[in-house]
Amino acid sequence: MSFVDDIMANVKAKNAAEPEFHQAVEEVVESLELVLERRPEYRKAKIVERVIEPERVIMFRVPWVDDNGDIHVNRGFRIEMNSAIGPYKGGLRFHPSVNLGILKFLAFEQVFKNSLTTLPLGGGKGGSDFDPKGKSDNEVMRFCQSFMSELCRHIGPDTDVPAGDIGVGGREIGFLFGQYKRLRNEFTGVLTGKALNWGGSLIRPEATGYGAVYFAAEMLATRSENLEGKTCLVSGSGNVAQYTCEKLLDLGGKPVTLSDSGGYIYDEEGIDRDKLGFVMDLKNVRRGRIKEYAEKYSSAAYMEIDPNAGHNAIWDHNADCAFPSATQNEINAKDAANLLENGVYVVSEGANIPTVIEGVNLFIDAGILYGPGKAANAGGVATSGLEMSQNSLRMSWTREEVDAKLHGIMKSIHTAAKETAEEYGSPGNYVNGANIAGFIKIADSMMDQGIV
Numbered sequence: 001m002s003f004v005d006d007i008m009a010n011v012k013a014k015n016a017a018e019p020e021f022h023q024a025v026e027e028v029v030e031s032l033e034l035v036l037e038r039r040p041e042y043r044k045a046k047i048v049e050r051v052i053e054p055e056r057v058i059m060f061r062v063p064w065v066d067d068n069g070d071i072h073v074n075r076g077f078r079i080e081m082n083s084a085i086g087p088y089k090g091g092l093r094f095h096p097s098v099n100l101g102i103l104k105f106l107a108f109e110q111v112f113k114n115s116l117t118t119l120p121l122g123g124g125k126g127g128s129d130f131d132p133k134g135k136s137d138n139e140v141m142r143f144c145q146s147f148m149s150e151l152c153r154h155i156g157p158d159t160d161v162p163a164g165d166i167g168v169g170g171r172e173i174g175f176l177f178g179q180y181k182r183l184r185n186e187f188t189g190v191l192t193g194k195a196l197n198w199g200g201s202l203i204r205p206e207a208t209g210y211g212a213v214y215f216a217a218e219m220l221a222t223r224s225e226n227l228e229g230k231t232c233l234v235s236g237s238g239n240v241a242q243y244t245c246e247k248l249l250d251l252g253g254k255p256v257t258l259s260d261s262g263g264y265i266y267d268e269e270g271i272d273r274d275k276l277g278f279v280m281d282l283k284n285v286r287r288g289r290i291k292e293y294a295e296k297y298s299s300a301a302y303m304e305i306d307p308n309a310g311h312n313a314i315w316d317h318n319a320d321c322a323f324p325s326a327t328q329n330e331i332n333a334k335d336a337a338n339l340l341e342n343g344v345y346v347v348s349e350g351a352n353i354p355t356v357i358e359g360v361n362l363f364i365d366a367g368i369l370y371g372p373g374k375a376a377n378a379g380g381v382a383t384s385g386l387e388m389s390q391n392s393l394r395m396s397w398t399r400e401e402v403d404a405k406l407h408g409i410m411k412s413i414h415t416a417a418k419e420t421a422e423e424y425g426s427p428g429n430y431v432n433g434a435n436i437a438g439f440i441k442i443a444d445s446m447m448d449q450g451i452v
Helices: 003-014 019-038 040-044 047-052 100-116 137-151 170-184 207-221 239-250 273-285 291-296 333-341 357-366 379-393 399-423 430-449
Strands: 056-065 071-082 088-094 123-128 160-163 231-234 257-259 263-267 300-304 321-323 346-348 369-371
Touching: 003 019, 003 047, 019 040, 019 047, 019 100, 019 357, 019 430, 040 047, 040 430, 047 100, 047 430, 056 100, 056 137, 071 088, 071 100, 071 137, 071 160, 088 100, 088 170, 088 379, 100 123, 100 379, 100 399, 100 430, 123 137, 123 160, 137 170, 160 379, 207 239, 207 321, 207 346, 207 369, 207 379, 207 399, 231 239, 239 257, 239 273, 239 321, 263 291, 273 291, 291 300, 333 357, 357 369, 369 430, 379 399, 399 430
Parallel strands: 088 123, 088 160, 231 257, 231 321, 321 346, 346 369
Antiparallel strands: 056 071, 071 123, 257 263, 263 300
């Protein structure tokens, strides 16, 4: 049995019914065979086995009362995965799909992503199966206060610093921070994604989307190209998708799609700044559905999601670039094949593992410029790290300063992934490059710190 087979058999036996976690581990471990041949001390110290196992898993009940006085009970989680290079760092997700396996996969990915940022950040993830959609502000507040009443025992500015994720935006971060401050009697940088007037950082909402576009631009530069005039498919319509579109427009690209859980819009004329402003108001203020875009703009067509289709039609349009920015596994093997057939040769992932392994292999075999999420979407956590730095210094940097630092970090991540891939015999394979570069930093730190 090969090393990968041995590891995966053990992971599946110990973590049954967690397919997303299996997928995340398998993608990384396949890359690490190249390293372990050269560094046998990692195998002897069981570094891979230790990285796979969370340092701590916290699960708790979250009771709350709705506006009608009815009591509800949700589950809360925090996966503190690895702290070899810094305090645990990773988002909180509020969504009905949240379960232990999904959060372990996200936390595992976060460890490598955070390692790549060049900042001293460990990896973690958390959240709840609570759905903030359709809830009043007071209901969301009561839930967040109940959630934080337990979570506050386990986090802190030098221990674990959560951020937002799907379902956790500025409103939720505010309620969570307020409860933490009340219970712990301290004003500290324990959460990132805060509002600007009480410790937040400029560029934080934009960072993941901006970073994914910066990474795409760096990949294109290796072929002496840029984003000017490129047609781009973007999925999702939240922060990541919105600011992916904004930065594409800054660099001359033409985004033509956006989506939500109901369906997607395709605007052949392109989503310009006025149209993007409409989307931001629709999603961030009115919390409406993306189909309203097609009702307002005659240049756009709206297609509902067909759960029986076996593929996602958003990826079946002629384009140069794709920016999956919605959720995990939104590109299956058929979608990946459609992207390649329609001329896409740049994929930069704004979401976490949005492409199944079979799709990733198609991209790699085709030799396209493929930026995996742990590298391409690291801008969000990188800017969270910059927010932590500003909190520690009790100061704020300008928009230009933060954007310049973000751009520099994305360049560094690209360089590390590109050069590491070349060093380990797979030039152009950003998956291997990102996995190995992230792993080596963590592994060396764990070797230094002993068997803990």
